[in-house]
Amino acid sequence: MAKSSRMVHHNKSMKVSSSKVILNQIFQLAKANLKSRYRKTFAGFLWVMMNPIILYGVQSQVFSKFLKLNVPNYYVFLLTGLLPWIFIVQSMEMCTPIFQSSGSLLKAFPAHPLVYLMAQLVDNMVNFLAAFILILIPILTFQPIDITGLILLPIPLFTLLLGVLSFAWITSTAQVFFGDTRYLVSFGLSISFFLTPIFYPIDFVPERFRIFVELNPFYRLIAPFRASIYSLDSEHFLNQMGLAAIYSFSLLFFAIIFWKRKKNELYFYV
Amino acid sequence: MSKPIVDIRNLNLVFHVSYHRSWNIRDAFTKFTKDPFEVLNREKDRIYVARNLNLKIHEGERLGLLGVNGVGKTSLCRCIAGMYRPSGGDVELTGQVRAIFSTQVGIQPELTGRENARLIAQFMYPTESFIEELVDEAIEFSELGKFSDVPYRTYSNGMQARLCLSLISAKPAEILILDEVFDGADTFFKEKISKRVLDMIQESGAVIFVSHSPDQIKEVCNRVVVLEHGQIAYDGDPESALSFYNQRSTRFGKNVKR
Numbered sequence: 001m002a003k004s005s006r007m008v009h010h011n012k013s014m015k016v017s018s019s020k021v022i023l024n025q026i027f028q029l030a031k032a033n034l035k036s037r038y039r040k041t042f043a044g045f046l047w048v049m050m051n052p053i054i055l056y057g058v059q060s061q062v063f064s065k066f067l068k069l070n071v072p073n074y075y076v077f078l079l080t081g082l083l084p085w086i087f088i089v090q091s092m093e094m095c096t097p098i099f100q101s102s103g104s105l106l107k108a109f110p111a112h113p114l115v116y117l118m119a120q121l122v123d124n125m126v127n128f129l130a131a132f133i134l135i136l137i138p139i140l141t142f143q144p145i146d147i148t149g150l151i152l153l154p155i156p157l158f159t160l161l162l163g164v165l166s167f168a169w170i171t172s173t174a175q176v177f178f179g180d181t182r183y184l185v186s187f188g189l190s191i192s193f194f195l196t197p198i199f200y201p202i203d204f205v206p207e208r209f210r211i212f213v214e215l216n217p218f219y220r221l222i223a224p225f226r227a228s229i230y231s232l233d234s235e236h237f238l239n240q241m242g243l244a245a246i247y248s249f250s251l252l253f254f255a256i257i258f259w260k261r262k263k264n265e266l267y268f269y270v
Numbered sequence: 271m272s273k274p275i276v277d278i279r280n281l282n283l284v285f286h287v288s289y290h291r292s293w294n295i296r297d298a299f300t301k302f303t304k305d306p307f308e309v310l311n312r313e314k315d316r317i318y319v320a321r322n323l324n325l326k327i328h329e330g331e332r333l334g335l336l337g338v339n340g341v342g343k344t345s346l347c348r349c350i351a352g353m354y355r356p357s358g359g360d361v362e363l364t365g366q367v368r369a370i371f372s373t374q375v376g377i378q379p380e381l382t383g384r385e386n387a388r389l390i391a392q393f394m395y396p397t398e399s400f401i402e403e404l405v406d407e408a409i410e411f412s413e414l415g416k417f418s419d420v421p422y423r424t425y426s427n428g429m430q431a432r433l434c435l436s437l438i439s440a441k442p443a444e445i446l447i448l449d450e451v452f453d454g455a456d457t458f459f460k461e462k463i464s465k466r467v468l469d470m471i472q473e474s475g476a477v478i479f480v481s482h483s484p485d486q487i488k489e490v491c492n493r494v495v496v497l498e499h500g501q502i503a504y505d506g507d508p509e510s511a512l513s514f515y516n517q518r519s520t521r522f523g524k525n526v527k528r
Contacts, residue, residue, distance in 0.1 A: 021396040028392045029377070036380040108372040109393040110351035180294040264354050268285055 022112055029119035034126060045130070052086045052131040063199050071201055073143050073230065079135055080226040081198040087128040088164055088218060089189050095120050095168035096175050096182040103270035113266075117172055121165055125157075149228040152237070156224035159244040163221040166251035170258055176266050192218055220247040274326035275365050275445060275476045276350060282358035283320040283342070283349055283500075288312065319345040321500035322359070327445075332477040334491035334508060336515045341497045343480045344371060347447045350478065365444025365475050368394060373434035373451050379423035383414060383433055386422040390437055398441070408436040411466070413459075428456045432463075439466045442473035449480040464489075484512050 038044035059082060064074045071077050095117055099106065102116045139145075175181040196218045197205065205213050213219055224240040227233070290312075292298035302309045319342035327333050335343045348354045350361060351369040377389040387405045391398070398404060409418045412432040417425070425433075435451065448467070452460060471477050471490060479490050487494060487508055494511030496504040496518070504514040 025392055025396065028389060032378045032381060032385065032389055035385075036378050104372060104375050105377060108370065108375040109390075110348070110353050110367065110369050111393045177291075178293065178295045178298065180296055184295055260355070264283075264285060264357075265287060267348065267353065268287055 022115060025111060025115045026118045026122060029115060030122035030126070033119060033123040037123070048127055049131050049134060052083060052128075053135060055086060056082055056131075056135055059199060069200060075139050076143055076145060077201070077226070077230050078199055079132070079139065080230045081222055083128060083132050083135070084160055084222045084225045085193065085196070085198045085218070086131075087124060087160070088167075088221070089193075090127070091121055091124045091164045092168055092171065092185055092189060093182070094124065096171040096185050098168075099172045099176050099266065099270060100179075106270055107267060114169070117168060118165065121161065121168065125161060145229060146232045149230075149232040152228045152232075153225075155241060156228055156244065159224060159241065159248045160221050162248040163217065163244070163251055166248065166255040167217075169255040170251075173259055173262050173266060176270050177262070192216070196222065198222065217247050217251065220244050273328075273364065275329050275363070276325070276327040276478075277362040277364075278323060278325040278350070278359070279362070280359035281320045281323040281325075281346075281349070281356055281361060283318075283323075283345060283354060284357040285317040285319065286314045287317060288314045318500045320349070320356075320359075323501055325495065325502065327476045327478070329475050331493050332471060332479060332491045334487040334494040334511070335478060335480045335497060336487065336494055336511060337497035338519065342500060343497060344449055346497070347371070347449050347478055347480060350445070351447055363445060366397065367445045367447060368438070368443035369447035369449070370394070370434065370438045370451055371447075371449045373431040373438075374427050375434065376422040376425070376430060380421060382420060383418045383422050383425060383429075384409060387418070387433055387437060390434065394437055395441065404440050405437070408433070408440045411440075412436040428459070432459055435459075435463045435467070439463065439470045442470050442475075444475040445478075446471065446474045446476070447478045447480075450482070452481070452483075452486065487512065 037048055056079065060075055060078050063069045063078065064071075098116050098120055099113060102113075105111075105116070106113055136145075171181055171185050195213070196216055197213060202210065202213055202219075220243050224237065224244045227237045227240040292301055298309070323346075335346065337343050345354060347369065348371070349356055350363070351367050375390075376386045377393075378386060381389075384405065387409060388401060391401045391405050391408075395401065395404065412418075412435075414429060414432060417429065422430075438448075438451070452464065452467075468490065471479075477490070479487070481487055481490075491508050494504075494506065494508045494515075495502050496511055496515045498518070503518070504511050506514075
């Protein structure tokens with residue numbers, strides 16, 4: 001049997017446009033998801049925003065007022081950890097079953113399956129940014145934030161998006177083969193919330209356990225976000241960004257290998 | 271003869287599947303703890319959809335694919351459409367593929383039929399710039415009327431088929447793949463859409479048509495290929511191919527109505 005295989009398209013316009021086509025499909029599908037969720041009303045938009053805002057409100061009060069965590073600028077500190085975490089959780093929970101739930105669509109049209117996954121991620125990213133801005137505006141009136149950090153924000157957002165995309169690509173593919181993947185993902189995320197320095201700083205972790213936290217991929221994706229807004233120091237920021245980039249691209253590499261091995265069988269089982 | 275628009279050389283398409291596998295991680299874990307060697311050494315079944323398959327399709331050819339269920343007609347079409355990665359060999363295309371494998375799908379059930387039609391059109395016509403005009407025309411042809419502005423989740427299977435078929439047949443394609451697409455529509459609409467699809471097929475570059483209906487095959491195709499065991503068992507004109515297929519099917523106890 002021939003070892004190599006090729007899919008060749010000689011239509012030049014098609015080659016040029018294929019990535020443009022995929023981007024357009026992602027955009028159109030994300031727009032449709034948002035439209036369906038918000039139902040073209042401001043009340044719909046507020047309804048979707050309530051989850052992160054209430055979570056942030058409750059946790060900021062509990063940890064700062066009840067548990068009295070001794071962290072300076074705690075509202076900004078929590079914002080830079082909790083909001084990316086909510087993005088990770090919502091994206092993982094909504095993306096993991098996406099290939100399975102889009103099975104009939106995947107088999108009906110020759111569109112790249114990543115379109116469905118990416119559209120869901122873009123949809124979640126829009127919600128995340130909207131919630132982030134809604135919470136940030138009142139905070140800015142009480143606590144000053146370095147504007148350079150806000151300008152740098154797209155860089156950690158990129159590694160966060162790439163890391164979550166890679167994770168979700170792996171879990172959504174695994175979900176097709178093992179039906180309880182989504183429940184394990186949900187369980188793993190519940191545990192990770194406490195094991196990741198989201199509502200507490202990494203300095204609170206005893207020295208001998210800190211290495212495990214340092215290796216935690218969720219921490220690596222969130223850390224540059226916090227480094228850009230909460231405590232901007234160029235060397236620290238670059239360090240965190242470098243580590244986040246290594247983690248994100250490594251995850252993407254594994255996701256691509258896993259996908260290539262499973263792609264054909266995915267259509268068979270979905 | 272002109273350069274082939276689809277050129278398949280030594281195509282191998284193999285699926286590694288396991289019919290007795292664990293369907294959840296909990297089950298896999300318990301099986302593994304019970305007998306790890308059995309789990310690690312379990313061999314997967316191999317399904318050979320294509321074995322060194324060679325096929326050339328030229329412009330103007332309307333190729334019918336015949337074969338018993340499970341022989342790999344749809345898989346071959348999906349491979350040409352770029353959905354499957356070949357295990358070996360080459361698939362060379364000199365045109366853009368438009369394919370549809372089911373007519374009963376919606377993308378966002380909460381949105382209206384018209385909004386879903388726009389989304390479906392983005393997948394069917396990814397490089398088309400006049401999506402809006404195309405959707406309007408398809409909706410008018412589908413005769414869905416006021417139903418085009420109600421949520422897609424309220425659509426019956428027949429209504430979904432009307433919308434999808436009206437969309438796919440709105441414009442000719444360079445390479446068109448139609449896989450058993452007439453089955454969902456109601457009798458009245460089937461006649462109307464058949465005429466439109468036939469007109470569109472005449473204007474398309476090359477067509478691959480999968481159907482179990484000999485009448486449809488004779489009406490649409492000018493060449494028919496019969497697939498067996500991952501290879502081409504017969505390649506010829508529709509009449510003789512149907513007769514070959516009928517003989518084979520009878521031998522396997524699967525008679526085809528003529």
